[in-house]
Amino acid sequence: MNTFVAIGDTVVDELRAILGDEGVLIGKAARYNRTRVPAPFPVHRWAEYVPDLVVLPRTAEQVSEVVKLANRERIPVVPRAGGTGLNDGALPLKRGIVVDIKRMNQIKEVDLVDRTVTVGPGINMLKLNEELRKHNVMFPDDPASYPCSLVGGRIGTSGWSLIGGRYGHTRDLVISFQIVLPTGEIIEVGDGGGRKIRKSSSGFQLKHLFMGHQGTLGIVTEATLELVPRPEMEFAAFFHYPSYTAAWESTGALAKSGLASLGGVVLFDEYKLRYLRRDDEAYIPRPDHVRAVVATALYGTRDEVEPAARRIMRIGRESGGTYLGDEISSGDWASRHDRYATPLHGRLDTGEVVPMSWHCEDASINYSQLPAVMEKWHAITARYAEKTGILDDWGMFAYTNGAYKPWGDYLTEIDIGIWEQKLSDDNWPDWVACKREIAQVALDHGGSITACHGATREGDAELIPVEMGGGFDVMLKIKAALDPNNIMNPGKYELDRAYGLDEKVFR
Amino acid sequence: MIGFRLSAQKPPEARRITDDVIQRFEHIYEVDPAKMTIIEQQDMPAWDTMRIVDSRWEHLAWMHDHWADAVLTAEDLGEGGPHPDG
Numbered sequence: 001m002n003t004f005v006a007i008g009d010t011v012v013d014e015l016r017a018i019l020g021d022e023g024v025l026i027g028k029a030a031r032y033n034r035t036r037v038p039a040p041f042p043v044h045r046w047a048e049y050v051p052d053l054v055v056l057p058r059t060a061e062q063v064s065e066v067v068k069l070a071n072r073e074r075i076p077v078v079p080r081a082g083g084t085g086l087n088d089g090a091l092p093l094k095r096g097i098v099v100d101i102k103r104m105n106q107i108k109e110v111d112l113v114d115r116t117v118t119v120g121p122g123i124n125m126l127k128l129n130e131e132l133r134k135h136n137v138m139f140p141d142d143p144a145s146y147p148c149s150l151v152g153g154r155i156g157t158s159g160w161s162l163i164g165g166r167y168g169h170t171r172d173l174v175i176s177f178q179i180v181l182p183t184g185e186i187i188e189v190g191d192g193g194g195r196k197i198r199k200s201s202s203g204f205q206l207k208h209l210f211m212g213h214q215g216t217l218g219i220v221t222e223a224t225l226e227l228v229p230r231p232e233m234e235f236a237a238f239f240h241y242p243s244y245t246a247a248w249e250s251t252g253a254l255a256k257s258g259l260a261s262l263g264g265v266v267l268f269d270e271y272k273l274r275y276l277r278r279d280d281e282a283y284i285p286r287p288d289h290v291r292a293v294v295a296t297a298l299y300g301t302r303d304e305v306e307p308a309a310r311r312i313m314r315i316g317r318e319s320g321g322t323y324l325g326d327e328i329s330s331g332d333w334a335s336r337h338d339r340y341a342t343p344l345h346g347r348l349d350t351g352e353v354v355p356m357s358w359h360c361e362d363a364s365i366n367y368s369q370l371p372a373v374m375e376k377w378h379a380i381t382a383r384y385a386e387k388t389g390i391l392d393d394w395g396m397f398a399y400t401n402g403a404y405k406p407w408g409d410y411l412t413e414i415d416i417g418i419w420e421q422k423l424s425d426d427n428w429p430d431w432v433a434c435k436r437e438i439a440q441v442a443l444d445h446g447g448s449i450t451a452c453h454g455a456t457r458e459g460d461a462e463l464i465p466v467e468m469g470g471g472f473d474v475m476l477k478i479k480a481a482l483d484p485n486n487i488m489n490p491g492k493y494e495l496d497r498a499y500g501l502d503e504k505v506f507r
Numbered sequence: 508m509i510g511f512r513l514s515a516q517k518p519p520e521a522r523r524i525t526d527d528v529i530q531r532f533e534h535i536y537e538v539d540p541a542k543m544t545i546i547e548q549q550d551m552p553a554w555d556t557m558r559i560v561d562s563r564w565e566h567l568a569w570m571h572d573h574w575a576d577a578v579l580t581a582e583d584l585g586e587g588g589p590h591p592d593g
Contacts, residue, residue: 232575235580306584323586334570351527352543352544355546
């Protein structure tokens with residue numbers, strides 16, 4: 001059931017009056033290119049999710065006017081930042097207007113006294129840090145999409161940072177932001193009031209309500225971000241192990257080192273090494289006794305990093321690791337800031353190479369549960385790979401997930417290649433069932449479905465009410481109160497239930 | 508421009524690393540062309556392969572410089588270098 005109306009010429013004329021002719025795109029290429037994100041997508045039904053038009057605002061006031069118009073006319077609105085998400089937050093399930101915020105990319109203020117930078121949501125972190133370098137500071141939010149994702153999307157997904165163990169994740173690094181509500185009002189949210197205040201007990205913690213909103217509660221139009229001193233020194237060390245269990249135990253020892261400069265610890269399982277070894281992505285040496293790898297990285301002043309590096313080397317070796325060498329350690333670590341540069345291809349069970357897109361499961365799992373979850377996830381993937389013939393298990397990573405205290409739980413990732421060209425109405429349900437079983441394992445082990453992408457896909461979304469429990473009813477009430485006409489990114493997170501609708505994510 | 512050089516054009520003969528991988532240049536692993544029939548492997552001149560590899564190293568060096576003033580290695584600490592069997 002779709003309660004939305006088609007967009008007529010009068011609405012297009014009104015949008016052009018708000019944004020200018022160049023701010024309203026109705027061409028096929030502009031719309032088709034904003035239909036999907038990298039997450040596996042039912043390409044056989046692409047045409048059903050193409051937005052009616054795209055707008056490119058430059059100001060919060062323009063965003064507000066667009067949203068007011070959409071609310072009045074009952075037109076779906078979907079904000080889109082870099083379009084790099086590994087879930088479907090930016091995907092217009094009910095068509096409507098895509099609000100592409102990439103022209104809102106200004107640096108508005110650098111405050112070196114109170115240590116903040118205020119930006120538009122369309123700025124990319126790499127570009128921002130190039131400007132901040134002249135001040136010897138940086139904004140250390142570091143996703144795998146660092147060179148191509150945008151600040152607005154980081155807030156929309158409540159992103160995870162590769163070096164969050166030292167500097168925190170997106171929710172910790174965004175001090176406050178401005179957001180246009182579904183009815184068009186422009187408000188500021190933070191930890192209490194005060195655009196540059198890091199800690200407050202005033203009122204509800206509204207920053208956290210809107211952090212990770214996936215476009216369902218509004219559109220971010222400005223953000224005030226944390227500045228940290230530019231690191232004087234980086235140190236990365238990779239160790240290899242004869243078994244996953246040995247590597248898992250060493251991961252725990254390294255993560256619990258208590259070193260303040262520890263950016264993160266990453267555990268590669270045997271499947272991941274097999275994947276990295278099998279073709280031109282390989283950095284990992286090939287002897288059979290190299291069965292798992294652990295990576296660590298430190299950032300900070302020279303005075304911090306040098307002694308911490310000695311301790312990391314000692315812990316790594318005393319816990320059973322063998323150092324993999326400087327070239328792999330520093331070279332592979334540098335590549336972790338930019339995983340979207342990796343060409344995507346997978347293998348059939350015959351070993352034949354085929355083009356595949358990337359599914360990245362991203363559950364939060366406690367350290368104690370990692371071995372059991374790993375076994376179950378690989379078994380599920382193998383079963384559906386055999387059944388469908390279009391999936392390829394690319395192995396698992398587990399990354400430290402806590403901010404500043406990186407030892408209790410892990411962003412647990414299984415990467416699965418999927419041959420999208422072969423998707424059909426026959427095998428799409430199998431993929432969704434595979435996805436759902438993987439997510440259910442995370443819940444069965446006391447975890448969360450998603451550490452950083454959000455759970456807006458079919459196969460994830462229907463488990464959000466299970467994970468959230470009574471909190472999901474609160475989500476529905478908040479959604480209905482803030483978005484009375486369900487115009488903001490409808491169809492996501494099962495929030496249509498707030499309006500008496502109960503639809504599948506994909507039709 | 509130094510003109511045509513056969514060594515810059517013709518890649519060296521491949522040696523087999525695993526059932527699925529071959530190698531023509533040090534540290535550069537290639538999918539066995541026999542495994543690439545659905546997507547056919549391109550013929551690349553040697554200079555183009557080296558250009559891509561050099562570009563990758565430049566990118567990694569740029570990324571190091573982007574994130575910190577200096578990179579410390581285990582070798583700098585007097586305990587690094589690749590492990591003999593690793």
